Amino acid sequence: MGITSLLVLFLSGLGFAALAIGLNKILSYSRPNPIKAEPYECGVQTHGTTWVQFNVGYYLFSLVFLIFDVEIVFMYPWAVVFKQVGLVALIEIIFFIAILFFGLLYAYKKKALTWM
């Protein structure tokens, strides 16, 4: 894989992306008008500000989701080489999941999982 083929590969990738966005810019209509820029809310004007203090329930839910999402990300590399690493890695992963399971129990007990 010489440097030239790497360069060609990179440039063609870049070119395709630029082509897609460029063509879109050239060929698409663009007729901006002030009402089109305003937010759409069922055909009437919006009222009040949208910068309100959100309920904490949303934040907790997304945080708990994030933890277990990252957990799965860590399990991917293990899953790929699952056959070669054998039993030892399996115990490590079970231990890893157990720790996070206690985290889930804690969140459940603290009622972070029940919707408000």
Added chain:
Amino acid sequence: MSQPVEEAIKKIFPELTLTSWAQFPAIEISRDSLLSACEKLTTHPDLRFDMLVCLTAVDRTPRLEVLYHLRSTTHGHELIVKTELDESQLEIPSVVSFWKAAELFELEVYDMFGITFTGHSDLRRLFMPDDWDGYPLRKSYKASEVADNYLKSHQLLIN
């Protein structure tokens, strides 16, 4: 079935004359004694009109008639209460405290006839746009080509 509503009305409102509206007995109550009459109509055991079927108004040019169509779900009888209003003073106490349905019914009558209901928590135009002038269901209101100049004044026409 309890004795017909006519006897009960005669007993409780001796001074009122009992007329009829369509096929229902009707009584005429002046504006000032409306709330006290409604109090009796809803609480008296023989009457117990707990349902306001309809609240509307009829424009008899010099004066306006406000009609309350009441029904008692326990006794099953019905009654029409009429109140005369002079065109110059379109004010009437609101009956929202007796029947919750009056909240929407009174908004409609205010919007269509211009009768203001004192004591109503949020009197506003229900059907017509907020900046509309005139009360459509009044006989004096002519439905002329109002639509076009409304569109023009709100810059909605495209030509």
Added chain:
Amino acid sequence: MDVIQKQFDDFPGEVYQDKSGHSSIIITQIDRFANWARSNSLWPLIFGTSCCAIEMMSAASAKYDWSRFGFEVARASPRQADLIIVAGTITLKMAPVLKRLYDQMPEPKYVIAMGACNITGGPFMLHSYSVVNGIDKIVPVDVYIPGCPPRPEALLHGMIKLQEKIKNTKAYVIEKPKK
């Protein structure tokens, strides 16, 4: 290598293939190709105000089935719709809402005035004080479908007419947007 032309009745271009049927050449114009794509995937906005909306639902149901023509994806927001079927009476209080929805739709956008109420005010033309007599005063209308309410077939007929109208317009007009 000699090439034979294959016949596609609906495809907007000529398709040439060699004997083995592998490599094929397509010759078409951007306008024809874009209009063919646009007209066969018109996404209507969910905008039913009164009785015509029920006939529009019948057109969307299994018996009349407007998804044969590519309309069945009815979008709730104007941002994703390119066709607004005004189904039902438009009153004075609804006029600014209709205009706002039309303005908030991305180009290219089309309007179908369904029902007599939208063409001339219909049954409410003469004695009503709050009905807009014809929505072409507010928004530019492409296809008018008379009827009160028009039958589902009439709606489908109107939409096919709109497809034909799209097919012979210029797809890309690169010109200064007039203020």
Added chain:
Amino acid sequence: MEQHIESHIIQSSDDEFIINVGPQHPSTHGVLHLQLKLDGEKIVDLRPFLGYIHRGIEKMSESLTYKQFIYLTSRMDYLSAHINNQACCLVIEKGLQTEVPERAKVIRTLMAELTRLASHQLWWGSTGLDMGAVSPFFYAFREREMILEIFEETCGSRLTMNYCVPGGVMNDIHPDFVRKVKQLIKQFRENIHEYDELLTGNPIFQSRTQGIGYLSKEDAIALSCSGPVARASGISCDVRKKNPYDAYDRVSFDEIIATEGDCFARYRVRLEEMKQSMNIIEQLIDNIPTGEYRTKIKGIIKLPVGEYYQRVETARGELGVYLVSDGSNKPYRIKFRTPNFSNLGALKPMSLGGKIGDLVAIMASLDLIIPDIDR
């Protein structure tokens, strides 16, 4: 200048959020504009803004003759168009004291029950659609299209039938009307179990509707609700039973009353009502009396001076027509006491404190028709 609806709700504390479930919204089945004040997903305040489809039918009727204004009412509650026209014709016949032949009465009642069936089917399809289930929409329209075909054969138009005329019906029923109605009833009796399998038994649907949108009996009376909304809260208010009109006095059917008062109770009441409508049709379809289908009313209809009232049971509740006549050929004043207008009042006590998703389920169970509210 954009027509600005200034917000009657003041955004008091800073964590409340005002949102418009506005005129153009898939769940409002028309152009109902609700302004909600939200605390997170909980609804704190709800205010309806109406008039987006207000055509002024009552004012128009004052400048139309008796024969003309009847057919405007089929544009009010367009899913029970025939029943609205029937109410106006009954009022006029009451005023003129004309005797309607038996055949016309039975035909009118048959058409009214078919309209109620078609309306409940469309309600059932759109309830599924509102809660995210798309397939009920297609099941509902299968039998509904058969009913619309029957309407079209006899009356000429599918939805706004304009079939009632003061004095009877416009023309006689189609020769194979009876055969088609029997075939429809047979097929719908076989398929009605699909309605239960698709939605009623569905655990998601049950969890979305049971215990949601509770309307107590006292609230329903105070807000003068009528129709399936009131019968689901335990009030017996079926006009077909209380003061029967046309041919309802000779059919036997039972009035469906539930007491739970939540969305699922309203759903069950309407499903049972469909079965009752089929019973009524079966009782009438075999013995349609022969004879005239209408008494001819010559010349211009002029009601004597006075007031007239008639109430009917539409698919959504009690429609009352108050007609004041001054003896001329045009009504002096007409008031339509429409069921949806008062049922809308029940929306607020049911949805306060609930979530936005529940508001959609409650509005689906209320089965509102917006032109019936605005007239």
